[in-house]
Amino acid sequence: MRIGFDAKRLFHNHTGLGVYSRRLVEGLAKHHVEHEYLLYAQKVEQSRYKAKFKDFSLRPGKGWAWRTVGLSKDIVSDACDLYHGLSHELPLNLHKRGIKTVVTMHDVIFKVDPDLFPYVDRKIYDLKWRYSCKHANAIIAVSEHTRCDLIELYNVPDEKIRVIYPPVPPPPIPNILVDQSVENKYGLSEPFWLFVGAINPRKNLLGILRAMLISKGSMPLVVVGSGGSYEKKVRQFVVQNGLSPRVRFMGHLPNEELPIFYRRATALIYPSHYEGFGIPLVESLHNGTPVITSNSSSMPEAAGPGAILVDPDSPEDIAEAMSKMSSSPTLRSELSTAGRLHAQRFTTEKVVQHTMNLYKYLSTSQY
Known part of the structure; x- marks a missing residue:
């Protein structure tokens, strides 16, 4: 088959949607070499990922409306058998x-938490999501929770949706010398809590900080990620409440260093208000580190038995979970073991095979 992909996020997004796109396309090309994969995107020459995908068939586009209006003509000209929109469109x-x-x-975050988005953006997203749900031959939902949201909010027939989780590969086998080098580089000698993700209101970093004020513990928090105005608000809160000695802002880390942070952490704390899936949860479990996460949306699904679930709107609940986690090595070990096993559901090989099965079904059916 000749399979085309919307590669905008693959080339230009560094977090969730981009990570999903790159892992899936790379996995398909690795495990199913018999097919040809075409990547449609603009401004590829400006992407840090250009070299990584240089052996793929790149199809650059031009014009501000090309992705919406002009792309169909190019896909037809290239004689694609199937086209996969990797991010909603x-x-x-x-x-x-x-x-x-x-x-x-x-996800449908703009529907669930509309205050996070300008009015015009919400209307545009709604039109695009609705169009895709109506005209796609098949929809991949990244979680059961997202599937339920699509059925409820867009009246999508259940049989049109396949739940195929995002690929989250296990980390490389640890190298003691490399681990020690990273630990020394960042001074990771003492136990710490870990937060990984964009620093925005939905991720609820302030909820963790409020829990730290309630908790009697002194374990520091390491924050991996960045943000805009919300990060400024978070940093102000840290200073105003005397938390500066206990909070370290790391910004973005190289991909090869992040697993060491997961492995060294006591637990990942991820009390997000809403997630379509929650990739950091599975990354943490792959590294044997349990998580504290929300009891809502897709997070119980992603974290499974490797987590303590909390009410994200309750700093007291988060603080209690932190106390349980930090005081019980037995609990951490049990969650770690169960979490590692659960994380095997999301390996690249399994996700790629489920996705290819869907492609083959569509290519041979009258759907």
């Missing part, structure tokens, strides 16, 4: 050209 009228389409729907 499909080009207009492709369904009229006889090409099977798949779209991955990650």
